[in-house]
Every structure is written in C-alpha cells, then in structure tokens.
Amino acid sequence: MAVLNIENVSKTFGDTRVLEDINIAMAEGEFLILVGPSGCGKSTLLNMIAGLETITEGQITLDGRSVNTASPRERNIAMVFQFYALYPNMNVRRNIEFGLKMRGVAKQERGATVERVAKMLQIEDLLNRKPAQLSGGQRQRVAIGRALARDPALFLFDEPLSNLDAKLRVEMRTEIKQLHQRLATAMVYVTHDQIEAMTLGDRIAVMHAGRVQQLGTPREIYDDPANRYVAGFIGSPAMNFIECELIGEAGDTAVCLTGATDEARLALPSATTERLAAHGARRVVMGVRPEHLVPAAHGSAEAIACRIDVVEPTGPDTYLHTEINAEPVTARCLPSAAPAAGDTVALAVDVERAVFFDCDSEARIA
Amino acid sequence: MATRTEDGVARGGSLARVLVYGLLLLAAAYFLLPLYVMLTTSFKTLGQISGGNLFALPAPFSLTGWQQAWSSACTGSDCTGLQHYFWNSVAFTVPAVLLSTAFGALNGYVLTKWRFKGSEIIFGLLLVGTFVPFQMFLLPMARVLGMIGLDNSVAGLTLVHSVYGVAFTTLFCRNYYVAIPDELVKAARIDGASFISTFRYVILPISTPILMVCVIWQFTQIWNDFLFGVVFTSGDAHPITVALNNLVNTSSTGIKRYNVDMAGAIITALPTLVVYIVAGRYFMRGLTAGAVKG
Numbered sequence: 017m018a019v020l021n022i023e024n025v026s027k028t029f030g031d032t033r034v035l036e037d038i039n040i041a042m043a044e045g046e047f048l049i050l051v052g053p054s055g056c057g058k059s060t061l062l063n064m065i066a067g068l069e070t071i072t073e074g075q076i077t078l079d080g081r082s083v084n085t086a087s088p089r090e091r092n093i094a095m096v097f098q099f100y101a102l103y104p105n106m107n108v109r110r111n112i113e114f115g116l117k118m119r120g121v122a123k124q125e126r127g128a129t130v131e132r133v134a135k136m137l138q139i140e141d142l143l144n145r146k147p148a149q150l151s152g153g154q155r156q157r158v159a160i161g162r163a164l165a166r167d168p169a170l171f172l173f174d175e176p177l178s179n180l181d182a183k184l185r186v187e188m189r190t191e192i193k194q195l196h197q198r199l200a201t202a203m204v205y206v207t208h209d210q211i212e213a214m215t216l217g218d219r220i221a222v223m224h225a226g227r228v229q230q231l232g233t234p235r236e237i238y239d240d241p242a243n244r245y246v247a248g249f250i251g252s253p254a255m256n257f258i259e260c261e262l263i264g265e266a267g268d269t270a271v272c273l274t275g276a277t278d279e280a281r282l283a284l285p286s287a288t289t290e291r292l293a294a295h296g297a298r299r300v301v302m303g304v305r306p307e308h309l310v311p312a313a314h315g316s317a318e319a320i321a322c323r324i325d326v327v328e329p330t331g332p333d334t335y336l337h338t339e340i341n342a343e344p345v346t347a348r349c350l351p352s353a354a355p356a357a358g359d360t361v362a363l364a365v366d367v368e369r370a371v372f373f374d375c376d377s378e379a380r381i382a
Numbered sequence: 383m384a385t386r387t388e389d390g391v392a393r394g395g396s397l398a399r400v401l402v403y404g405l406l407l408l409a410a411a412y413f414l415l416p417l418y419v420m421l422t423t424s425f426k427t428l429g430q431i432s433g434g435n436l437f438a439l440p441a442p443f444s445l446t447g448w449q450q451a452w453s454s455a456c457t458g459s460d461c462t463g464l465q466h467y468f469w470n471s472v473a474f475t476v477p478a479v480l481l482s483t484a485f486g487a488l489n490g491y492v493l494t495k496w497r498f499k500g501s502e503i504i505f506g507l508l509l510v511g512t513f514v515p516f517q518m519f520l521l522p523m524a525r526v527l528g529m530i531g532l533d534n535s536v537a538g539l540t541l542v543h544s545v546y547g548v549a550f551t552t553l554f555c556r557n558y559y560v561a562i563p564d565e566l567v568k569a570a571r572i573d574g575a576s577f578i579s580t581f582r583y584v585i586l587p588i589s590t591p592i593l594m595v596c597v598i599w600q601f602t603q604i605w606n607d608f609l610f611g612v613v614f615t616s617g618d619a620h621p622i623t624v625a626l627n628n629l630v631n632t633s634s635t636g637i638k639r640y641n642v643d644m645a646g647a648i649i650t651a652l653p654t655l656v657v658y659i660v661a662g663r664y665f666m667r668g669l670t671a672g673a674v675k676g
Contacts, residue, residue: 066568068572088572089574089575095572097565097568097569098565099563101563101568102569103569103583104588114583115573115574118570118573118574162569162573
C-alpha cells in the first residue's frame with residue numbers, strides 16, 4: 017500500500033496556478049525527491065502534504081486515509097525546515113520533545129525518546145544548549161532529531177542542507193542517506209540541487225512550471241530524460257543541445273555536425289532512426305552529455321574537428337568548451353590527454369547514448 | 383586632525399571634543415535644572431521659598447510639602463491630597479496597559495502568522511487608528527460610555543485607554559513578529575501545537591523586548607493622559623493628572639504653596655519614571671529589533 021498518494025492535485029493562489037495535475041504514489045520506505053528550480057512549486061507541494069497549505073483540487077492520502085482537510089497535527093508526519101526553525105527560547109532537549117509534549121506524551125516517555133534520538137544523532141552533549149549556541153550543522157542535526165522523536169509514517173525535508181557550507185552539506189547528505197537506510201521510513205525531500213537529488217533519491221520527481229516533468233529512478237532521469245527540460249536540469253556540466261539537420265531515409269539516417277571546419281555526418285542507430293522517421297521532422301535537437309562527447313580515436317571517420325576555446329580541469333576530468341553547429345558545447349577528456357586552448361581536436365559523439373528532442377515542443381522524440 | 387579610533391569612526395581633535403562635550407553638558411543642564419528646582423523646592427518650607435534663592439538647597443529639610451500633597455492638600459473642595467487619585471490612576475492604568483498589550487500581541491501574531499483574506503486591510507485600518515487624534519474620540523466615546531453605563535467610572539477609562547492603545551500595540555507587535563521566520567510557526571504546527579499553544583510556547587517567550595516597548599509606551603500614554611480623564615470622569619473618579627491640576631489651581635488661602643505643588647507633580651510623574659528605569663533597557667532593544675533580523 018502506498019504511504020503517500022497524490023492524485024490529480026492542483027493548487028491556485030488567486031489567479032496564479034502554481035501546481036497542475038500532480039500524480040505521485042509513494043511506496044513504503046521510499047526516498048522521494050522533489051527537485052526543480054525556485055518557483056517550480058516543489059515547496060508548495062511539500063507544504064500541502066504537510067497540511068500547511070490547502071489543496072485546491074485533487075486528493076492527498078496518507079496511509080490510505082484522505083488528509084485533504086486534516087490539520088498538520090492530525091497527519092502522522094514530521095518535517096525538517098531549511099532554516100532549521102528551532103524554537104530559540106527552548107534548549108535542545110525541549111526542542112526535541114516539544115512535539116511529544118503537544119501530543120500529551122507523559123514526561124518520562126518523552127525523556128526516554130529524547131535520549132534515544134540524541135544518541136542516534138550523537139547530540140547527547142548538546143541537550144542543554146540553546147539553538148543560538150549551536151553551529152549550523154548542529155542545528156540541522158537537532159532539527160532532524162525533532163522530526164525523529166515523533167516516529168512518523170512520513171518525513172518531509174524542505175531543502176534541509178541548502179544553508180550549510182559545501183563540505184558540511186556533503187557530510188550531512190551521507191548522514192541523511194544512512195538515516196533513511198536505518199529507519200526505512202518514507203521520506204519526501206525537496207531540493208533545487210540536482211546532485212542531492214541524484215545521490216539521495218530512490219525516485220526523483222523533476223518539477224518545472226508547476227508540473228512534474230518526469231518521475232523516475234535517478235538512472236532513468238539521467239539516461240532517459242522525458243524532455244529537454246529534464247535533460248538540461250539534471251547533470252553537471254549540463255547536457256549539450258545541438259540543433260541539427262537529418263539526412264537520408266528511415267533505416268539509414270545521419271545527422272550533420274559542423275565543428276571548426278568540415279561538416280561531419282554521423283550515422284544513427286536503427287532504433288533511433290525509426291523513431292525519428294515516425295516523428296517526421298527534418299530539424300531536431302540532439303542531446304549529448306559531455307561524457308559522450310570525447311576526443312576521437314585516431315583515424316575515426318565520424319570525428320568532428322573542433323577548435324577548443326576554453327580548457328577547464330576539475331581534477332578527475334577536464335572539460336573542453338567548443339562549438340558544434342555554432343552552439344556552445346562541452347566535451348570531456350582525461351586530464352592526461354587534455355589539449356591546450358586554441359588547439360583543434362577531433363571529437364566523437366557516442367550516438368548510442370544521444371537523445372533527440374523536438375525543436376519547438378522540446379518533447380523527447382528519440 | 384582626524385585620527386582613527388577603535389570603532390573605525392574618525393573623530394576630531396581636542397578642540398572639537400571640548401565643543402562636543404560642552405554642548406552635551408549644556409543640554410544635560412537644560413533638561414536637569416527644572417528637575418533640580420522641583421526636587422529642592424519640594425523639600426523646602428514656604429518661608430524659605432518666598433525668601434530664598436531658587437537654586438539653594440533646602441535648609442531646613444522639610445517633608446511637609448510631600449505629606450500635604452499626598453494626604454491633605456485640597457483638590458477643589460476635597461482636602462485629602464492626591465493619594466485617592468493616585469490609586470484611581472493605578473486602577474485603570476494597570477489593567478488598560480495589560481489589556482492593550484495582550485490584544486496588541488495577539489493581533490500582531492494573527493496579522494503576521496495566520497494571515498487571512500483581508501488581513502492587510504484590517505492592519506491598514508488599525509494603523510489609521512494611530513493617526514486619529516484624542517480629541518476626535520471625545521464625543522462618540524462619551525456617547526458610547528453613557529450607553530453602556532460606564533460613564534464617570536474607572537472601568538470606563540480602562541476601556542477607553544485599552545481601545546485607543548490597541549492600534550499602537552498592534553503596530554509595534556506586528557512589526558516585531560513580521561521579522562520572526564514563518565518557519566517557526568510552521569514547525570510548531572507540524573509539532574501539533576494549536577493556534578493558542580503556538581503563541582503561548584513559541585511566540586510569547588521571544589516577545590519580551592516588544593512587550594516591554596508596549597508596556598512603556600502604553601503606561602506613559604495612559605498614566606499621563608489628562609484629556610480623557612477630565613472629560614470622562616468627575617469628582618471622585620478623576621485620575622491623578624486631573625487631581626494635580628486641581629491641586630495646583632486650588633489656592634484657598636491665596637498663598638501659592640510651591641513645595642506642595644512640586645511634590646504633587648513629582649508624585650504624579652514618579653510611576654512613569656520607575657517604569658522607564660525598570661523596563662527601559664528593553665525599550666531601545668525592542669524598537670530596533672525589527673530592523674535587524676535575528
């Protein structure tokens with residue numbers, strides 16, 4: 017049975033439609049990511065699950081029970097906020113037990129819970145401190161502790177790591193993942209950071225303009241994006257989009273790619289050509305991830321000669337910025353094989369991994 | 383010559399400094415001299431006042447002025463001093479301060495954390511209340527008090543001051559609460575706290591500075607008020623400000639008893655001074671709290 021079921025949910029603020037027809041079902045113990053740019057409606061959706069925002073249309077069920085009209089108190093959920101939202105007047109202990117106190121749990125039981133949670137998060141020595149005396153990482157740990165104390169059916173995280181510095185963010189990310197593995201409780205996690213989305217999620221819902229653009233596992237989202245938006249949003253550096261002409265008939269189609277000088281023709285795999293033929297367009301947008309645009313082996317017939325504008329070493333990889341069909345693209349190479357800026361390099365496209373989008377609708381066509 | 387100082391602000395040389403301190407001392411003297419004259423005069427005998435120097439210290443030191451002002455000076459036909467009226471003022475000031483502060487805090491909480499359709503309009507209307515002068519309230523309020531049977535009573539004054547003060551306390555509290563992150567209230571709701579318990583356990587404990595501002599502001603306004611007191615009450619129900627006026631203007635013997643007048647004025651002003659001293663350190667903190675988040 018689904019822990020959380022969101023059916024045909026829409027949300028309007030005045031005349032503005034912020035969420036449109038959202039459908040997500042979450043399995044027991046699943047880690048679901050809502051990812052998207054600011055203003056895509058992901059936090060609004062989380063607030064609706066929490067009961068902090070009303071639902072304009074559709075239905076949300078928790079544990080099989082419709083919660084459309086239930087107050088946050090009546091939902092078996094806990095939430096961790098971006099700015100921690102610790103009660104500044106209470107020490108850590110009282111922060112953690114506040115939810116239990118509000119639900120009338122006896123003092124002795126509250127004490128036991130606080131001890132258990134504090135031990136799990138290794139914040140036992142902080143229990144008597146006020147939030148102002150804690151560092152950012154400690155505060156977020158306490159905020160997580162406050163959510164854990166309630167032992168809810170569903171955890172909600174609203175960009176919990178975006179206020180931490182880069183190093184701490186990576187540490188806490190791992191800790192949250194470990195926590196999820198240990199608790200096996202369902203979690204909904206909102207973030208705008210696609211790396212957090214990829215590393216944490218069992219499934220990812222990529223949101224944009226109030227709609228779920230794609231819902232799938234990190235692998236599906238990365239390898240098999242539903243449209244150009246998802247393809248461009250997930251992945252760093254971003255996927256290259258090259259507008260190009262198709263030549264030839266079905267079964268024997270190629271794309272024309274021009275680098276610095278000559279035009280190269282790349283034959284496409286037959287499965288791809290069939291789908292492209294079914295769609296019918298002659299101009300398409302080809303999407304190629306930087307790791308699938310690499311220096312060609314010597315003498316390769318389908319290599320594209322490109323003049324490298326910028327060379328960007330990142331450590332494990334070096335990225336090359338150049339142009340294909342007059343559009344800026346990024347290629348990847350080994351640091352040991354990195355050319356210098358200004359060099360002309362033959363690049364090869366892994367056409368098996370390339371994806372194709374409609375020029376206008378940006379929908380995936382092959 | 384300008385030199386860099388610890389706080390990084392460049393200040394002038396010694397001449398400029400002398401000028402600055404001189405000016406400050408002059409200003410301090412300007413404000414403190416009247417208080418000095420009041421204090422010394424209140425402890426003098428009538429003979430010393432009429433014969434001596436205005437700035438001389440009291441010799442002999444006499445408490446007669448204070449005793450008479452408190453318990454036997456005439457305010458109109460009644461000659462029992464200010465004590466009765468002092469307690470009158472306490473009786474309506476304390477509840478009115480507490481009521482208007484409590485309502486202001488609740489209003490501010492609702493207007494910032496539980497916004498509803500039209501809440502900004504309601505806040506705007508309340509804001510208008512801070513611009514309406516006292517005088518405009520007089521006639522309609524007199525009618526209302528008469529209709530509900532609270533005219534010429536301490537309870538009536540409590541009501542008038544509470545209602546008039548809510549506009550100010552709401553403004554103060556609303557501006558303070560607007561700087562408190564909404565996430566705090568959301569967290570409390572998720573934790574299962576109700577509207578009231580969120581206020582009680584989360585908002586109220588961090589409101590001390592702004593509540594102090596409300597208390598000081600309201601206490602000063604209400605205790606020092608003369609107009610409402612003189613219009614809405616008479617005789618026995620007068621507040622101390624009206625009684626002080628009557629005391630000063632009642633000269634049955636034809637002699638101005640300045641020591642009694644001065645003592646009476648100090649007695650009247652004392653409670654506000656005490657409130658300022660006790661709660662004052664929160665005052666500045668509260669007034670600036672909205673500006674700097676955190």
